[in-house]
Amino acid sequence: MDINILTVFILAIFVGIEIISKVPPTLHTPLMSGSNAISGIAIVGAIIATKVGGGTGTWLGLIAVIFGTINVVGGFMVTDRMLKMFKRK
Amino acid sequence: MVYTNIFYVLASVLFILGIKKLSHPRTARNGNMIAFIGMMIAIVATLLAKHEIEIDFQLIAIGIVVGIIIGATFAIKVQMTQMPQMVAIFNGFGGGASALVAAAEFLKTGEITTFTLGTIILSIFVGTLTFTGSFIAFGKLQGFVSGQPIVFPGQQVFNALMALALLIVGVYLVQIPGEINYFYAVVIISAIMGITLTIPIGGADMPVVISLLNSYSGVAAAATGFVLMNNGLIISGALVGASGLILTNIMCKGMNRSLANVIFGAVGLAQESTGDSTTKQITVKSYSTEEAAMIFDAAEKVIVVPGYGLAVAQAQHAVREVAEFLEGKGKQVLYAIHPVAGRMPGHMNVLLAEANIPYEQLKDLDEINPEFEDCDVALVLGANDVVNPAARHDKSSPIYGMPILDVDKSRTVIINKRTMNTGFAGIQNELFGFDNSIMVFGDAKDMLQQLLKDLKEL
Numbered sequence: 183m184d185i186n187i188l189t190v191f192i193l194a195i196f197v198g199i200e201i202i203s204k205v206p207p208t209l210h211t212p213l214m215s216g217s218n219a220i221s222g223i224a225i226v227g228a229i230i231a232t233k234v235g236g237g238t239g240t241w242l243g244l245i246a247v248i249f250g251t252i253n254v255v256g257g258f259m260v261t262d263r264m265l266k267m268f269k270r271k
Numbered sequence: 272m273v274y275t276n277i278f279y280v281l282a283s284v285l286f287i288l289g290i291k292k293l294s295h296p297r298t299a300r301n302g303n304m305i306a307f308i309g310m311m312i313a314i315v316a317t318l319l320a321k322h323e324i325e326i327d328f329q330l331i332a333i334g335i336v337v338g339i340i341i342g343a344t345f346a347i348k349v350q351m352t353q354m355p356q357m358v359a360i361f362n363g364f365g366g367g368a369s370a371l372v373a374a375a376e377f378l379k380t381g382e383i384t385t386f387t388l389g390t391i392i393l394s395i396f397v398g399t400l401t402f403t404g405s406f407i408a409f410g411k412l413q414g415f416v417s418g419q420p421i422v423f424p425g426q427q428v429f430n431a432l433m434a435l436a437l438l439i440v441g442v443y444l445v446q447i448p449g450e451i452n453y454f455y456a457v458v459i460i461s462a463i464m465g466i467t468l469t470i471p472i473g474g475a476d477m478p479v480v481i482s483l484l485n486s487y488s489g490v491a492a493a494a495t496g497f498v499l500m501n502n503g504l505i506i507s508g509a510l511v512g513a514s515g516l517i518l519t520n521i522m523c524k525g526m527n528r529s530l531a532n533v534i535f536g537a538v539g540l541a542q543e544s545t546g547d548s549t550t551k552q553i554t555v556k557s558y559s560t561e562e563a564a565m566i567f568d569a570a571e572k573v574i575v576v577p578g579y580g581l582a583v584a585q586a587q588h589a590v591r592e593v594a595e596f597l598e599g600k601g602k603q604v605l606y607a608i609h610p611v612a613g614r615m616p617g618h619m620n621v622l623l624a625e626a627n628i629p630y631e632q633l634k635d636l637d638e639i640n641p642e643f644e645d646c647d648v649a650l651v652l653g654a655n656d657v658v659n660p661a662a663r664h665d666k667s668s669p670i671y672g673m674p675i676l677d678v679d680k681s682r683t684v685i686i687n688k689r690t691m692n693t694g695f696a697g698i699q700n701e702l703f704g705f706d707n708s709i710m711v712f713g714d715a716k717d718m719l720q721q722l723l724k725d726l727k728e729l
Contacts, residue, residue: 187500191493194506197287198513204294207610207635210518210617213293214358214485216303217514220286221365221488223310223507226279226317227372227499228334234325239375244334246371249364251338252345254314257361258307259346264354264621265300271629 212264219257225250278316279503285309286507290514296630313503351625352582355481355614359408362484366401369394369491373498374458383448387498392441394494396461401487403465408480411469412614418474426471427535433464468534475579475656477614478522479533486515518616525610525636527662527672553704555691560718563685563711564725570647570683572603574639576676577619578612580653580688581715587626589719590652594628596726606632607639607649607676609657640677649681652715653688659700668698684708687718 205213228250231243286309292302318331349357373394377383383391410416423429437460444453472480493508495501523530567573575590594604606628612619620633634642643649651658654676661668662675678684679702686703688710702708711718 194509198510208620211621217511221511224368231375232327239378242375247334249368252342253365256342256346267624268296
């Protein structure tokens with residue numbers, strides 16, 4: 183296997199811990215829904231899976247595109263809706 | 272493909288910058304927008320890239336349109352009180368998408384290396400478990416499935432056997448990738464484990480479960496990234512995995528329990544009473560809202576302690592109205608937010624933000640506890656275990672050691688509950704019987720509206 187890809191993974195975890203620890207408790211729900219939207223990145227893989235004439239795999243790809251889009255669109259929209267509400271005095 | 276990778280790097284940078292901006296409510300909305308732009312870049316770059324295979328644009332268009340309709344409907348229609356369910360179900364879709372991509376990769380004919388096979392199995396396992404687990408969590412929060420822990424004899428053994436079976440089938444599948452039945456077995460076992468690991472967890476432990484499922488959805492995306500050798504998926508997955516893990520940790524600390532205890536402990540199950548403290552009879556003073564209004568009238572500093580009961584009663588706007596009235600009379604009003612109040616991390620903050628309560632007035636545990644010393648009235652709304660003083664001294668209590676809000680240090684504690692039923696942990700709260708405690712029974716919203724009326728008539 184490619185060691186570079188493991189390096190990227192581990193460094194990304196450290197970056198994640200570093201930046202997420204700084205998110206205040208008041209924003210934990212938007213953090214969850216926002217990061218949830220980011221995990222919809224699987225849609226990128228889903229797009230590649232929809233090979234023309236790929237049989238079952240293609241159909242799984244289609245469902246994955248639907249799931250991924252729900253995740254991305256719903257996640258970012260609902261996070262925005264929440265963050266709009268956080269107001270100062 | 273090289274160019275596409277550059278765009279994935281750009282997308283990852285935007286995700287990181289976006290989360291970084293979530294560190295303050297002022298910049299958070301921009302941050303979310305930045306992350307969204309990153310996602311658009313990743314998707315468009317993938318669509319435009321030259322792939323070794325021909326991708327089906329028509330199918331993709333259909334998928335995206337269907338996804339947008341469903342996702343946007345959810346996002347627009349959901350009420351703030353239902354946010355935990357919403358996040359739970361979205362976690363499920365994310366995990367499901369990752370598992371499906373890995374499965375599609377498996378079904379693609381051609382050489383598959385042992386490493387890729389291993390990551391495919393991992394991705395399918397975590398993704399499917401996230402999918403079914405999230406739907407159970409959704410069902411519990413929405414009330415389709417009992418919020419009580421559901422346990423059956425030998426549950427732990429059953430889970431252990433399932434894990435073992437998965438390991439064996441997984442090893443076989445790596446040896447003989449052509450055997451499709453092993454593949455199905457991996458999917459089925461993962462799906463069952465998602466259910467059996469989630470049903471024994473009770474309602475108030477949901478913050479931990481949702482955080483954990485959030486983390487899993489990230490791990491599943493990262494595993495799929497290893498399958499596809501795609502840095503974009505790996506980095507995003509790692510970020511989300513870390514985020515969920517940190518939140519899980521914060522939630523566990525908020526309850527002074529280990530993750531293992533939350534997952535396997537089935538706390539909240541009606542327990543046989545042990546020790547004296549739980550059997551002791553408590554005599555409480557029950558006041559009307561009129562009497563309570565007089566106490567508020569004499570107070571200078573009021574701290575509101577919201578709990579899940581507030582969310583159930585949709586009482587966030589009623590709270591604000593009462594608070595605004597009191598502030599108009601020159602009184603100080605603060606809000607004490609326990610880390611595990613509600614059903615997900617930050618649940619109370621979102622509800623109160625919806626009611627236009629400025630976030631500066633919302634204080635977390637460490638900040639607010641010293642404030643109770645000179646507080647005239649602590650108003651506890653639908654919270655129970657997080658204000659139970661037994662956590663400080665009663666070693667036999669299931670919540671012993673849990674950090675609590677020191678409401679009992681206030682001059683007067685006014686507790687609103689619907690009934691005298693015990694809290695989630697199934698134990699009676701000695702706070703209710705304290706000399707400085709007063710109970711006002713009723714639905715939180717009705718009670719607050721009545722209280723406001725009575726305050727105005729004084």
